[in-house]
Amino acid sequence: LSVNLAREHDIGHIVTGLSRGQIFETRLHDLFRFRIFDSATIEQRIIDARKIYHRMEDTVAKVLDVSIFANDAVYSDIGFVDFYRYWDVPLDDVYAFLRDRAPWVRPADTGRSTNCLINDAGIYVHKAERGFHNYALPYSWDVRLGHKTRDEALDELQDDIDVERVRRILREVGYSERRGGNAGDEHELLAYYVGDEVPDAQMRDFLGARLPTEMIPTRFIRIDAVPLAHNGKVDRRKLPLPEPEAARASYAAPRTDLERQLADIWRQILGKDRVGVFDNFFEIGGHSLPAIQVISRVSEAYGIDLPIRAFFNAPTIADVGDFVEKLLIEQIEQLSDAEVERQLTGTHHE
Numbered sequence: 001l002s003v004n005l006a007r008e009h010d011i012g013h014i015v016t017g018l019s020r021g022q023i024f025e026t027r028l029h030d031l032f033r034f035r036i037f038d039s040a041t042i043e044q045r046i047i048d049a050r051k052i053y054h055r056m057e058d059t060v061a062k063v064l065d066v067s068i069f070a071n072d073a074v075y076s077d078i079g080f081v082d083f084y085r086y087w088d089v090p091l092d093d094v095y096a097f098l099r100d101r102a103p104w105v106r107p108a109d110t111g112r113s114t115n116c117l118i119n120d121a122g123i124y125v126h127k128a129e130r131g132f133h134n135y136a137l138p139y140s141w142d143v144r145l146g147h148k149t150r151d152e153a154l155d156e157l158q159d160d161i162d163v164e165r166v167r168r169i170l171r172e173v174g175y176s177e178r179r180g181g182n183a184g185d186e187h188e189l190l191a192y193y194v195g196d197e198v199p200d201a202q203m204r205d206f207l208g209a210r211l212p213t214e215m216i217p218t219r220f221i222r223i224d225a226v227p228l229a230h231n232g233k234v235d236r237r238k239l240p241l242p243e244p245e246a247a248r249a250s251y252a253a254p255r256t257d258l259e260r261q262l263a264d265i266w267r268q269i270l271g272k273d274r275v276g277v278f279d280n281f282f283e284i285g286g287h288s289l290p291a292i293q294v295i296s297r298v299s300e301a302y303g304i305d306l307p308i309r310a311f312f313n314a315p316t317i318a319d320v321g322d323f324v325e326k327l328l329i330e331q332i333e334q335l336s337d338a339e340v341e342r343q344l345t346g347t348h349h350e
Contacts, residue, residue, distance in 0.1 A: 003054075003068055006078050013079045045296065046082070047075060052292050052308050117169060123159055124166045128177065133157050176236060191217035192239055194225060204282075218283055251276040254317065258325060262317045265297050281315035291315070302328065 002014050031037075031045060054069040068074050126134035139153040148156075170177060191203070203220045219242050227238035251274065254260040259277050266275040269290045281291065291311060298320065299306045304327045311320065 001064065003074065003078060004065060007068060007074070011078070013081055015081045046080075048296060048299075049292060050080065051075065052295065055308060057309075057312075117165075120159070120161050121166050121169050124161055124163065125170070125175070125177070133159075189215070189217045190239075190242065191220045192223050192226070193220065194223060197222055200283075216282065218285075252278050256321070259317050259321045261301070262298065262321055262324075265294060265301070266317060269293050269297070275317065277317040277321070279316060281311075286315070298324065304328065304331070 005011070006014055031042060036042075051069070051072070054066065060066070123134060126132070135157060139148070139157060142148040143150050143153050167177075193203075198220070200220050204216055207216050221240060221242060223240065227235040229235040254263045254277055263275050263277070266272070266279075266281070270281075270285050272284065275284065281294070286294075291308075295306050295308055295311050298304075302324055304324060306320070306323065306327075310323055314320070314323070
């Protein structure tokens with residue numbers, strides 16, 4: 001919406017309010033983990049992340065006009081200023097400046113993690129099942145970067161959540177609470193259906209055209225009939241659980257150095273002990289944010305541009321490996337003999 005309005009009114013910059021903690025957590029964490037601090041690389045990473053987000057074929061793309069993002073020109077015509085990256089004064093001073101000298105009124109429900117019902121539900125479930133606040137990491141970045149003091153961050157994490165309201169929301173969406181879980185517990189979204197056997201890939205393609213990526217089930221289980229309780233509702237306790245070793249049984253180890261390197265990236269980002277070369281990224285716990293991290297890491301590691309569409313259409317190590325290898329071969333074929341000799345000589349000297 002803002003980009004289209006900016007283009008319509010010839011506005012050159014859009015100011016966003018993403019906190020520094022959120023920026024570092026979602027976009028720069030991997031760079032810093034590998035001790036990459038070059039400012040030009042950081043700026044490019046943020047732009048690359050924006051391009052990926054803006055070009056996702058998600059629900060937003062279906063209800064809003066996103067054609068403006070099809071061409072890279074918009075990123076040259078309109079600049080994005082992540083507001084909190086550019087100030088080095090206390091937060092209260094910034095709010096005072098905005099209040100007294102800028103035509104901006106701060107909405108009353110911002111500044112806390114609980115500023116909407118979906119956040120309340122997410123925070124409640126995360127704390128109940130994993131034992132810690134799901135906003136702890138970005139707030140810790142804010143403290144480390146000087147955006148907030150420790151006390152300010154802790155105060156914002158003291159959420160006033162209406163537990164009964166949240167539980168009502170969870171019941172309405174059909175979510176069964178799991179209390180007392182550990183941080184390492186695995187969670188899957190399972191789908192049960194009655195009827196003829198349908199391949200998982202076909203189910204996933206069908207739902208992928210209608211649901212956000214994170215709502216597509218991990219596995220599909222055919223049953224003869226939906227078990228009902230005495231009150232006519234689904235008796236979840238009688239739904240069959242998938243075989244716990246089913247996914248592991250089909251594990252296929254990396255076969256080449258390239259596949260082993262890609263598997264390392266998959267494992268680090270997904271937090272898995274191992275990932276098979278034919279495992280679907282989205283079936284083993286991946287979603288849009290770690291997908292962006294994988295695309296960025298792969299593109300940076302091999303000096304290529306891995307298109308988001310290519311990854312989402314074939315999200316396995318084997319397919320991505322084939323794609324990367326094809327791009328690398330094309331790059332080599334485009335080099336002149338002299339350039340190849342120069343690069344090989346430079347590599348030898350290094």
